[in-house]
Every structure is written in C-alpha cells, then in structure tokens.
Amino acid sequence: MADLSCTIAGIPSLNPFWLASAPPTDKKVNVTRAFRAGWGGVVWKTLGIDPPVVNVSSRYGVHHDTNRQALGINNIELISDRPLAVNLQEIRECRAEFPDHVIIGSMMAPIEERAWKELAVRIAEAGVHGLELNLGCPHGMCERGMGSAIGQVPEMVEQVTRWVKQAVGIPVFTKLTPNITNILWSAEAAKRGGADAVSLINTVNSIVSVDLDAMAPTPVVDGKGTHGGYCGSAVKPIALNMVAEIARNPFTADLEISGIGGITTWRDAAEFIALGANGVQVCTAAMLYGFRVVEDMADGLSQWMDEKGLTSLSQLHRMAVPNVVNWNDLNMAYDVKARINPDLCIECGRCYIACEDTSHQAITMTDLGNGRKRLEVIDDECVGCNLCSITCPVPDCITFDRVDAGTESVTWPDHPLNPQRLVAAE
Amino acid sequence: MTHSVPFLPVISADGHPLTAAQIEQNFSDLHPCLTDLQAMAESNRCLYCYDAPCVTACPTSIDIPGFIRRISTGNPDGAARTILSSNILGGTCARVCPTEVLCQQACVRNRAEDAPVEIGRLQRYAVDHLLDNTAAAYPFARAAETGRRVAVVGAGPAGLACAHALAVNGHSVTIFEARPKPGGLNEYGLAAYKMTGDFARREVDFVLAVGGIQIEYGRALGTDLTLDVLRQDYDAVFLGIGLGDTxxxxxxxxxxxxxxxxxxxxxxxxxxxxxxxxxxxxxxxxxxxxxxxxxxxxxxxxxxxxxxxxxxxxxxxxxxxxxxxxxxxxxxxxxxxxxxxxxxxxxxxxxxxxxxxxxxxxxxxxxxxxxxxxxxxxxxxxxxxQSLAPAALSGLTLKGGKIVVDETGQTTLPGVYAGGDCIASGQDLTVQAVEDGKRAAKAIHAALSASQR
Incomplete structure (x- = not known):
C-alpha cells in the first residue's frame, strides 16, 4: 500500500489526516479517541486568553437535503470555553501519551502584540508541534475584534503572523477566512508575515436555514438566531478553488497548505492534495459520523494511489496545479458531444427535460411504443455543457466524445471572434 | 426500500383453534401506512422522471413523480391533492392496486436495480395524511349548480368516481345503490387485511363531501328502477353496476x-x-x-x-x-x-x-x-x-356478456353511459373502474354543456 506519511510545514505526520480546530479537538478525551481511531494529528480547539469565553445553548444549524443528509452545518460556537491551564495540561498529557501524533495549538487573541506573543509562548511551552492562528471565525469572536475581524484585513494578517513568528520557534500556520473578496490578499499577507503554512478555509459566513415556525435563523437561541460558520461537503468547492489559487500564484506557490473545507472522503483529500495541499484537516465528517471515518479515508487514498502507481503523497502533491488555468487559457477548439449509452440508460427522461427546458434542446426522446424510450443527442445542438450527465442518475451512462480533430488549439485572446484580439504587429 | 414479505398469519401455538385476538391480529393491515421516516426515505428514491412510465402505466394517469416530489419536500397534503385530482379513490387504489403489474412494474428503478419505488405505499401515506388532517380544506370546489341531474346506478368505484366528477362540475347526482352501504367491492369485496378499519366508508364520505350527490340505498336496477324511467327522469345515466352474478x-x-x-x-x-x-x-x-x-x-x-x-x-x-x-x-x-x-x-x-x-x-x-x-x-x-346480471338491461348491446360502450363510455343507448366491471373492457381493477367513471363524467359533462335545456 502507498505510504501516507508526510511532512507538513516541516512537521512529520503519520498520515495527512488531521482533525481541524473545532469541538472534536476540545478535550483530551476526544483527542485520545481520535488518535486511537487513526488520525495523524489534531489542531486543538482554539485557545484564548483567560477568562474563557461562555458559549450559548443551541449551537449548530444544518442544511439538509430532502433525504435528511447534511449538505452542510454551521455553528455559532465560540473558542474553547475551558480555562487555558486545563487545555495546556491536557495537551501535555496527550503529547506524552501519543509521541508520534501531531498536535497543533490553535490560538486567538485581540489585535495586540503582547497578547499574541504571550499566548503563543504559553501554548508552545506545552509542547505543541506548531501553532495555528485563528483569523477566521465569522461569528461571535469577530464582534470582539478577533477571528475574521483580523483575517479580513491583510495588514493585520501579516502583523499577527509576524508577532507570533517572532515569539516562538515552531512552525506557524496562518488560518485564512474565505469571507473575503480575494484569498490571495490574505495568503500573501501571511507569507509576508513569515507563515510556514496557511490553513484554509475557515467556515463560510452563513444562515443555514430559517425556522419557519419560530421565524428565526437556526440555530435558534430563545427566539433569535445569528449568522454562523458554514462547513461540511457543501463548502468543499469554495475551499478547493481558494487552495488552487494560492498554489498557482507565483508569490504563494511555495507556501505549505493545510487544506480544509468539507473533506469527507479519501477522494476529497486526494483532490485537495493534488491542488496543492500538503495535508488536510477534517471536522464536519467526523462530527457527523464519528472519528472512524478516517479508516476509509486512509485506506481508500492508499488503494487509489496504488492503482495510480503513486508511492508517496509527495508525488500526488500539486499534480493538478499545472492544469488549473485562467479561462482565457482554455482551448476553444476543443469540442465534445454527449453520448447516451442505451444499454445503461434507464429512460428516466431527466437529461431530456433538463436539456429541453434549461439548456440547448439537444436531446430527443423517442417513444418506442413498447413502453420503452430512446434518448439520443443531436450533435448539432449539443454544446458539451455536461448538464445531461450531471442530472443522469446512472454513473457513466452519459459520456462525452471529443469531436474536434485535437490538433488545433485556440484561446480567446487569439480567437477570430474576439473583437479585442491581440493581433500581431502588422 | 426492499420488498418485505407481508406479515404471516399466526399459527396456533397449542393445536387449539386461534383465539379471537389472534384472528384479529391476522386481519390487521397487510402493509401498514409508511411512517414519516419511511416515506422520506422512499420518496427520495423517486428519480422524478420526466414523461414518467409509471404515469403511463396508471389507468388514471396520476402524476406520480409530482406527488412523490411533494412528499419528499414535506408537502404530503399537496401530494394527496395531486393524487385525488386524477383518482378520487386514490386511497383504495393505494391499498389494492396490483402495483406490481401497473406503476411499479413500469418504474425505471427496475431497470438497473430491480427495486421499484413503492409508489402504492407512498400514495397511501399521502392520502391517509390528508384524510387524517382535520384542519385541511376540502380539495375540490364545486362549480355553480347547473340544474342538470344525472342518475348513477351503483355506488362502487366507477359510480363514485363518475358522481364526484359530475358534482365538481355543478351537476346534481343521485346514486342508486342496491346494497345497504356504499362502496361496492371496496366495501364488500377486497381482502379485509387490505382495507382495514372503516376506510371504504371514510373514503365514500370524503367523495360525498363535495356536495351535490345523494345516495338512495336498496335501489337495484330491475326492480322498481328501470332504465326507461331513469332516462326519462334524468339528463343522463351512468351504469356502474359491476357483475352481479357468479x-x-x-x-x-x-x-x-x-x-x-x-x-x-x-x-x-x-x-x-x-x-x-x-x-x-x-x-x-x-x-x-x-x-x-x-x-x-x-x-x-x-x-x-x-x-x-x-x-x-x-x-x-x-x-x-x-x-x-x-x-x-x-x-x-x-x-x-x-x-x-x-x-x-x-x-x-x-x-x-x-x-x-x-x-x-x-x-x-x-x-x-x-x-x-x-x-x-x-x-x-x-x-x-362473475358475470353481468342480464335483467333490466334491455336496449343495451352486450358483447361477451358485458355492456358495449364507445370510447367516451357511452352505451348504444344515447345518454346512457357505463363503466367498471360491467363493460366489455372491464379489467376487474378498481383503478380502471375509477378511470371509466371519470371518462364517462367527462363525456356527460360535455354533452350536458353542449345541449340546450
């Protein structure tokens, strides 16, 4: 089986799977169970300056699909509400009990140099492998000038990172908030501040649902609700893009990345690593199913790597980055047409109505008169949009054939129909 | 949902005859109503097909993907309205339809999985939900009274469906029923473990709640009631008399x-x-x-x-x-x-x-x-x-012992329509009887609307 051991920001890890800073990593009892279950590391739930915060009752909301599967959840919980000394003592105990496992200390403080430096030193002294700077929580703490209130200001991201780097000699992960216009601004700021790695994404600001009886956002706290941090598989696409942007941006390409955001399966993890993550952090999947989810994450990733002939994660790392390009670099001569496999088609008509109502009227549905139907693509109308295959309930039933010669490549800047075409000097 | 073997009858534990309690247990619901959780899981198996084959396979053309979608979104009463607008006896059909040769046989989930969506059970879930919801408004509004009167013979599925559709259109309907209770085979036929409780009666009450329908019991065709009299006294006649002989x-x-x-x-x-x-x-x-x-x-x-x-x-x-x-x-x-x-x-x-x-x-x-x-x-x-009791049908053309009707349900006697088991195409199916009643009602309404008074 492929070797899943890896190094993240210089920290060796048994595998790339860490638990993100969140309720699952708040206490020794959780962390002990996590390590025994097979997690390579944890980022301890964010520590702040005493006195500890006080949390509300009713903390999580959910975005369910109609089958009650959680597409994503959000939370309005604050950072660890236990005394700092208790957390640090438990960190020491876990370090001693699990010397091969990684513990990163997540921390948060107001925008004051002394506060960050003193807290960083205290946590570092507990023996953590590294520190993660929580500059992302989009609820509660930001109203007190912390979390995303700092992470949304690149200058502050740089400043805080620099303070902590000055204070401690261990690797520093700057955790980025997605609640910004351009992730590169904060990623570049973290790099300028000296970060060894960035962790992203923190949760997405959200209202996941409205309780239509209480007429309040969920989770409802005595008749009221507030915006909270959205996480789970629904945010994975947002996270993947931000990771890729950092990985392909020349200034930040060498920043190590701890990928976070809806990672639920080994496949999700492989995608993050291929787009530039050195390791991944998971929270929601564990919260929904328990720590055992790591078993298949490790097994499935290893199995897939074997099938691909990959022997180590360093080979997978950044494999897809060169293929992430700007729209203007896409080959506009490339042309694909949908193909519906009649042997696999169950004749549900979903592709037909999706294409007919909302796309290009490129599918015909013929009643064969014996209770059966035939669904076929009209090549002249098909633009290769993929909607049919997206709506098809049968895997691999609808595939795409390339119909251009494959010899020509033309991008929009060079395209004959582009009015702003960069014509070579005449 | 996997097909479960319906619960098995209690076998005597001691060789003595079954007790009354054991027999009662043997006649409880063969397929109990789905729970909310079961309905959620099963409704989500529906692929919401377009031009769905299950709809084609349903004699009453219920918008099956449409009603299942409503169940999945937490709108079961809307699902029931969708069902009942095509099949007013959707509650009985959900219980007794041979879905394995109708909608569920056509389900595309059979193609790759050999496991159709349990359409019948979902239909029952929705209809029962509406009938149990005392706060729900009656889903059909009756059009203004037309003053036209239609006689329906037989308060079975065909007659009830016909009467309801006519009443919705503002016509006044009198149903003549030979037996002391309405419902026809829903009340007197069908296995008891498929029609538990007083569902047949509750469903008839629901049909009648539209207004404009009255039932006269103990009135069989051929005794004090003749086709000639009905044709004279009413603007149209519908025969849903079933098969009276064995x-x-x-x-x-x-x-x-x-x-x-x-x-x-x-x-x-x-x-x-x-x-x-x-x-x-x-x-x-x-x-x-x-x-x-x-x-x-x-x-x-x-x-x-x-x-x-x-x-x-x-x-x-x-x-x-x-x-x-x-x-x-x-x-x-x-x-x-x-x-x-x-x-x-x-x-x-x-x-x-x-x-x-x-x-x-x-x-x-x-x-x-x-x-x-x-x-x-x-x-x-x-x-x-069973066979058609031939008495009192003089003037009607029979074929193979059953009443001949045209594509609108009209017999060879003008103004006299028929449907259900008594007609030549009768399929011994409740759902087909409902469709026959609907079809005839549509034709009667069209004829009455076109004719001068």
Whole structure:
C-alpha cells in the first residue's frame, strides 16, 4: 500500500489526516479517541486568553437535503470555553501519551502584540508541534475584534503572523477566512508575515436555514438566531478553488497548505492534495459520523494511489496545479458531444427535460411504443455543457466524445471572434 | 426500500383453534401506512422522471413523480391533492392496486436495480395524511349548480368516481345503490387485511363531501328502477353496476351446504363484527385462479382454517392472480394445486370433499387426463368468475356478456353511459373502474354543456 506519511510545514505526520480546530479537538478525551481511531494529528480547539469565553445553548444549524443528509452545518460556537491551564495540561498529557501524533495549538487573541506573543509562548511551552492562528471565525469572536475581524484585513494578517513568528520557534500556520473578496490578499499577507503554512478555509459566513415556525435563523437561541460558520461537503468547492489559487500564484506557490473545507472522503483529500495541499484537516465528517471515518479515508487514498502507481503523497502533491488555468487559457477548439449509452440508460427522461427546458434542446426522446424510450443527442445542438450527465442518475451512462480533430488549439485572446484580439504587429 | 414479505398469519401455538385476538391480529393491515421516516426515505428514491412510465402505466394517469416530489419536500397534503385530482379513490387504489403489474412494474428503478419505488405505499401515506388532517380544506370546489341531474346506478368505484366528477362540475347526482352501504367491492369485496378499519366508508364520505350527490340505498336496477324511467327522469345515466352474478361449477351437488361463492364469503367476512365466529371450517378448498380466489384462500387461512387448498385448472402463468398475489398465498400457507378441475362434489347434505381430475394442455386445448384425486373439505369457495346480471338491461348491446360502450363510455343507448366491471373492457381493477367513471363524467359533462335545456 502507498505510504501516507508526510511532512507538513516541516512537521512529520503519520498520515495527512488531521482533525481541524473545532469541538472534536476540545478535550483530551476526544483527542485520545481520535488518535486511537487513526488520525495523524489534531489542531486543538482554539485557545484564548483567560477568562474563557461562555458559549450559548443551541449551537449548530444544518442544511439538509430532502433525504435528511447534511449538505452542510454551521455553528455559532465560540473558542474553547475551558480555562487555558486545563487545555495546556491536557495537551501535555496527550503529547506524552501519543509521541508520534501531531498536535497543533490553535490560538486567538485581540489585535495586540503582547497578547499574541504571550499566548503563543504559553501554548508552545506545552509542547505543541506548531501553532495555528485563528483569523477566521465569522461569528461571535469577530464582534470582539478577533477571528475574521483580523483575517479580513491583510495588514493585520501579516502583523499577527509576524508577532507570533517572532515569539516562538515552531512552525506557524496562518488560518485564512474565505469571507473575503480575494484569498490571495490574505495568503500573501501571511507569507509576508513569515507563515510556514496557511490553513484554509475557515467556515463560510452563513444562515443555514430559517425556522419557519419560530421565524428565526437556526440555530435558534430563545427566539433569535445569528449568522454562523458554514462547513461540511457543501463548502468543499469554495475551499478547493481558494487552495488552487494560492498554489498557482507565483508569490504563494511555495507556501505549505493545510487544506480544509468539507473533506469527507479519501477522494476529497486526494483532490485537495493534488491542488496543492500538503495535508488536510477534517471536522464536519467526523462530527457527523464519528472519528472512524478516517479508516476509509486512509485506506481508500492508499488503494487509489496504488492503482495510480503513486508511492508517496509527495508525488500526488500539486499534480493538478499545472492544469488549473485562467479561462482565457482554455482551448476553444476543443469540442465534445454527449453520448447516451442505451444499454445503461434507464429512460428516466431527466437529461431530456433538463436539456429541453434549461439548456440547448439537444436531446430527443423517442417513444418506442413498447413502453420503452430512446434518448439520443443531436450533435448539432449539443454544446458539451455536461448538464445531461450531471442530472443522469446512472454513473457513466452519459459520456462525452471529443469531436474536434485535437490538433488545433485556440484561446480567446487569439480567437477570430474576439473583437479585442491581440493581433500581431502588422 | 426492499420488498418485505407481508406479515404471516399466526399459527396456533397449542393445536387449539386461534383465539379471537389472534384472528384479529391476522386481519390487521397487510402493509401498514409508511411512517414519516419511511416515506422520506422512499420518496427520495423517486428519480422524478420526466414523461414518467409509471404515469403511463396508471389507468388514471396520476402524476406520480409530482406527488412523490411533494412528499419528499414535506408537502404530503399537496401530494394527496395531486393524487385525488386524477383518482378520487386514490386511497383504495393505494391499498389494492396490483402495483406490481401497473406503476411499479413500469418504474425505471427496475431497470438497473430491480427495486421499484413503492409508489402504492407512498400514495397511501399521502392520502391517509390528508384524510387524517382535520384542519385541511376540502380539495375540490364545486362549480355553480347547473340544474342538470344525472342518475348513477351503483355506488362502487366507477359510480363514485363518475358522481364526484359530475358534482365538481355543478351537476346534481343521485346514486342508486342496491346494497345497504356504499362502496361496492371496496366495501364488500377486497381482502379485509387490505382495507382495514372503516376506510371504504371514510373514503365514500370524503367523495360525498363535495356536495351535490345523494345516495338512495336498496335501489337495484330491475326492480322498481328501470332504465326507461331513469332516462326519462334524468339528463343522463351512468351504469356502474359491476357483475352481479357468479359463474357456477356446473356439478351435481353444487347446492350442498358448505359450497359457497367466494365473493359472498368475502362480503360476509368484510361485514362481520365477529371474525372469530365467522368461519369454523377446518379444511377449505378454493376453486379458481384470480385475485378473488387468492383473497378468499388467504383470508380462510388467516381465520384459522387448518388446510386451505387452492385448485386451478391451469398453470401459474395462466392465473389471473398476479405473481405477487400467488406468492402471498404461498407465504400464507395456502397449498396451490395447478392443472386440476373439480368433477364431483362429495357429501350428504353438507360437503365433505371434492374429486378433481388432472388436466393438461394439448395443442392449446385444456383436456382431461382421467387421473383423479380427492381433497376433503368442509367448505368449498367458488371463485371462477362473475358475470353481468342480464335483467333490466334491455336496449343495451352486450358483447361477451358485458355492456358495449364507445370510447367516451357511452352505451348504444344515447345518454346512457357505463363503466367498471360491467363493460366489455372491464379489467376487474378498481383503478380502471375509477378511470371509466371519470371518462364517462367527462363525456356527460360535455354533452350536458353542449345541449340546450
């Protein structure tokens, strides 16, 4: 089986799977169970300056699909509400009990140099492998000038990172908030501040649902609700893009990345690593199913790597980055047409109505008169949009054939129909 | 959802007859209403097909993907309205339709998974939800009174469906029903474990709640009621009279005690207040291969009969009963014997047994083999088909013993329409009877709207 051991920001890890800073990593009892279950590391739930915060009752909301599967959840919980000394003592105990496992200390403080430096030193002294700077929580703490209130200001991201780097000699992960216009601004700021790695994404600001009886956002706290941090598989696409942007941006390409955001399966993890993550952090999947989810994450990733002939994660790392390009670099001569496999088609008509109502009227549905139907693509109308295959309930039933010669490549800047075409000097 | 074997009858634990409580348990719901959780899971299996084959397969063309979608989004009453707008007896059809040869056979989930969406059970979930929701508004508004009067003969599924559709359109309907209760086979036929409680009656009440329909009981065609009078007194007539006669074996001794028609056995059972005292037969023989035969045999077994044997003169492929119903008989402990026909009824006064002769197909023709066997029986249930009671139908053209109608449901007598089991295309299906009633109502409404008063 492929070797899943890896190094993240210089920290060796048994595998790339860490638990993100969140309720699952708040206490020794959780962390002990996590390590025994097979997690390579944890980022301890964010520590702040005493006195500890006080949390509300009713903390999580959910975005369910109609089958009650959680597409994503959000939370309005604050950072660890236990005394700092208790957390640090438990960190020491876990370090001693699990010397091969990684513990990163997540921390948060107001925008004051002394506060960050003193807290960083205290946590570092507990023996953590590294520190993660929580500059992302989009609820509660930001109203007190912390979390995303700092992470949304690149200058502050740089400043805080620099303070902590000055204070401690261990690797520093700057955790980025997605609640910004351009992730590169904060990623570049973290790099300028000296970060060894960035962790992203923190949760997405959200209202996941409205309780239509209480007429309040969920989770409802005595008749009221507030915006909270959205996480789970629904945010994975947002996270993947931000990771890729950092990985392909020349200034930040060498920043190590701890990928976070809806990672639920080994496949999700492989995608993050291929787009530039050195390791991944998971929270929601564990919260929904328990720590055992790591078993298949490790097994499935290893199995897939074997099938691909990959022997180590360093080979997978950044494999897809060169293929992430700007729209203007896409080959506009490339042309694909949908193909519906009649042997696999169950004749549900979903592709037909999706294409007919909302796309290009490129599918015909013929009643064969014996209770059966035939669904076929009209090549002249098909633009290769993929909607049919997206709506098809049968895997691999609808595939795409390339119909251009494959010899020509033309991008929009060079395209004959582009009015702003960069014509070579005449 | 996987197909579960319906619950099996209680077998006596001590060799003594079943107690009243055990028999009652045997006649509880064959397929109880789905729970909210089950409905959520099952509704989410529906692929929401476009031009869905299940709709085509439904004689009443219920928008099945549309109603299942409503269940999945937490709008079960909307689902019920969708169902009832195509099939006012959707509650009964959900319980008794042979979905395995209709909507669920057509479900695209069969193609790759061999596991259709449980459409029937979802339909019941929705309709029951609406009927149980006392706060829900009645889903049909009646058009302004037209002053036109229509006579419907028979308060069975065809007549009720026709009456409801006409009432919605503002016409006044009088239903003439021979029996003391409405519902037809919904009330007097169908296996009791499929129509538990007073559902048949509740459904009729729901139909009548639209207004404009009155029922006169004890009024059978041919006694004080004639087609001629109805045609004179009403603007149109709909006949949903079912099949009043039963076919006979044609054997000597058929009049012995203990030899009865299966439909009478079932009707008595459906109306019985004391199931434990309803039937004391130990050895029951059922003759026939249709769903009525299965219903009778399984119910006899569930009443506690020690031996129930269903004998059919042909093979399983020729049986009118669906494969599901045949399985139901088998899992209920009914012994099914194919390729045999009764030739002699034994007993003095009361039947003691039947002699059968082995049959076989020779060149497509059923022939007798001369080989015989005997089964003892203290109750023989005849389920070899029903036929139209011919009385009082003068003036109507019959074919194959049934009323001939055109594509609108009109008989050869102008202004007289018919539907359900009594017409030539009758399929012995509740859902088809509903569709027949709907079709005739549409034609009657069109005719009344077009004609000057």
């Amino acid at each position: 076919n006979a074996l044609g054997l000597v001794g058929e009049d012995k005690a203990g030899v009865v028609d299966a439909i009478d056995f079932i009707a008595g059972l459906r109306q019985s207040e004391d199931l434990a005292g309803y039937c004391s037969a130990a050895s029951v023989v059922v003759i026939g291969g249709g769903n009525t035969a299965i219903d009778a045999a399984v119910q006899a077994k569930r009443l506690g009969a020690e031996e129930v044997t269903l004998v059919y003169r042909r093979g399983p492929q020729q049986m009118g009963a669906t494969a599901y119903e045949q399985d139901l008989a088998a899992t209920n402990g009914v012994v099914v014997r194919h390729w045999a026909k009764p030739v002699e009824i034994k007993g003095n006064g009361h039947v003691e047994g039947l002699v059968f002769e082995r049959t076989r197909l020779d060149g497509g023709r059923l022939t007798e083999t001369g080989r015989r066997f005997e089964i003892s029986a203290d109750l023989v249930l005849k389920a070899i088909g």
